[in-house]
Amino acid sequence: MSGAFTVVIPARMRSTRLPNKMLADVAGKPLVAWAAERAKASGAARVVIATDHADIERAVRALGIDACMTAESHPSGTDRIAEAARKLGLAPDDIVVNVQGDEPLIDPQLVRRVAAELSAHPGASIATAAHPIHDTASFFNPNVVKVVVDKDGYAHYFSRAPIPWVRDLFGGAEAFRQLPERLPEGLPALRHIGIYAYRVRFLQKYASLEPTAPERFEALEQLRALGHGHRIAVALWEGPIEPGVDTPEDLERVRRALARP
Numbered sequence: 422m423s424g425a426f427t428v429v430i431p432a433r434m435r436s437t438r439l440p441n442k443m444l445a446d447v448a449g450k451p452l453v454a455w456a457a458e459r460a461k462a463s464g465a466a467r468v469v470i471a472t473d474h475a476d477i478e479r480a481v482r483a484l485g486i487d488a489c490m491t492a493e494s495h496p497s498g499t500d501r502i503a504e505a506a507r508k509l510g511l512a513p514d515d516i517v518v519n520v521q522g523d524e525p526l527i528d529p530q531l532v533r534r535v536a537a538e539l540s541a542h543p544g545a546s547i548a549t550a551a552h553p554i555h556d557t558a559s560f561f562n563p564n565v566v567k568v569v570v571d572k573d574g575y576a577h578y579f580s581r582a583p584i585p586w587v588r589d590l591f592g593g594a595e596a597f598r599q600l601p602e603r604l605p606e607g608l609p610a611l612r613h614i615g616i617y618a619y620r621v622r623f624l625q626k627y628a629s630l631e632p633t634a635p636e637r638f639e640a641l642e643q644l645r646a647l648g649h650g651h652r653i654a655v656a657l658w659e660g661p662i663e664p665g666v667d668t669p670e671d672l673e674r675v676r677r678a679l680a681r682p
Contacts, residue, residue, distance in 0.1 A: 426536040426618065427467045427515065428460040429489075429505045431498035432522035434474035438667050443477055443522050445672055448679045450484065452666060453477065455525030455679060457486045460518075463532035470522065471505035497642060499617075503624040513622040516540060520616065525675055526663035531616060534656050539618040542574065542654035546623035547646055549576070550656045551611035557600050559612065566613040566641060568655060576653040579613055579641050611655075614662060617643075623651060 432443045432453045439445070443453040453470060460468045470481050473493040481488050489508050495501040502519055511517065518536050520527060531550060539548035551568050559565045563581040571577055578584065583591070587605060604610055623646070633648035635641075646653060666672050 424516070424540050425466040426518055426540075427469065427509070427511060428463065428465040428518045428520050428532065429502045429509075430456055430460065430468070430470045430520050430522045431491075431501040431505075432470050432472045432477050433493075433495075433501070434472075434477060439669060439672065442666060442672065443472075444480055445666075447525060447672075447676050451477075451480050452525055452672070452675070453522040454481060454484050454486060455675075456520055456522050456527065457481065459525065459527050459529050460520045460532055462529035463518075463536075464529075465518065465532070465536075467509075469505060469509065471501050473501070499619075499624070499627055499642065502619070503627055506621050506624050511621045513620070513625065515621045516618055517621060517624065518616070518618045521665055523666040524663070525666070526678060527616070528660055528663070531614070531658055531660065534658065535616050535618045538574070538654045538656035539620065542652070544652050545575065545654040546620055546651040547643070548618040548654040548656060549643070550614040550616055550658045552614060552658045552660075552662065554610040554612045555604055557602055557604055560604055560610055561600075566615075568611050568613045569609070570611060570655045570657075574654050574656075576643075576647065576655050578647070579639070579643055581639055581641070583610075585609065611657075614658060 445452045457468050469487045469489050471489045471491045478488045489505045491501050491504045516539050535548050535550050554560050560583045567584050568579045569577040569584050630649050636644040
């Protein structure tokens with residue numbers, strides 16, 4: 422059974438591919454406000470938008486959404502959430518879920534599930550989610566991050582490479598020219614879903630952790646936590662995964678999905 426949790430939504434104004442996307446109008450509300458509404462539907466005790474820009478703060482507060490101003494200099498959303506947790510006075514054992522502000526279609530049950538996973542694993546500093554991969558194309562796609570999980574639900578490793586490797590199917594060069602469309606039945610191939618729940622105690626330590634070599638080469642921030650001995654619990658999710666908003670085309674797709682009747 423899960424306990425209380427707080428959702429913090431990091432929302433910076435800068436965006437390389439879609440400038441000012443957090444305030445982009447979607448059916449009469451800023452994009453980030455939709456993410457906050459989804460987060461509230463998860464049963465979170467509190468939902469706070471952590472931002473570096475006064476325009477975002479004013480826009481969400483006008484809609485009755487809580488906001489916390491944070492520094493512009495944070496290199497990652499995790500650093501921004503850590504500052505917000507300090508400013509909000511959260512206790513070391515409290516659970517914070519990071520919901521991205523550009524995911525206005527995120528399933529509230531996924532948010533709740535990740536919080537519950539961390540609550541159920543006292544030895545974990547972080548919880549995240551994954552769902553099964555069935556097709557070979559996704560398995561070999563480096564933009565699809567894979568995770569291997571142990572019998573107790575903890576992550577062994579995250580990679581852009583296809584793991585676990587099927588030696589008898591992928592063993593030689595000839596095999597790569599004849600890959601099947603579907604993966605073998607029973608292969609525990611899991612696609613990582615980029616949502617995280619943290620214990621505040623971990624967030625307080627995060628900024629002091631040195632990047633690790635696997636993190637730098639894979640470009641996967643979660644490998645820093647594993648490299649420093651922090652355990653990551655993984656919730657298995659069978660529901661749909663709605664993509665976030667990174668491009669103008671993504672924004673138009675979301676506008677169509679959330680258009681008023």
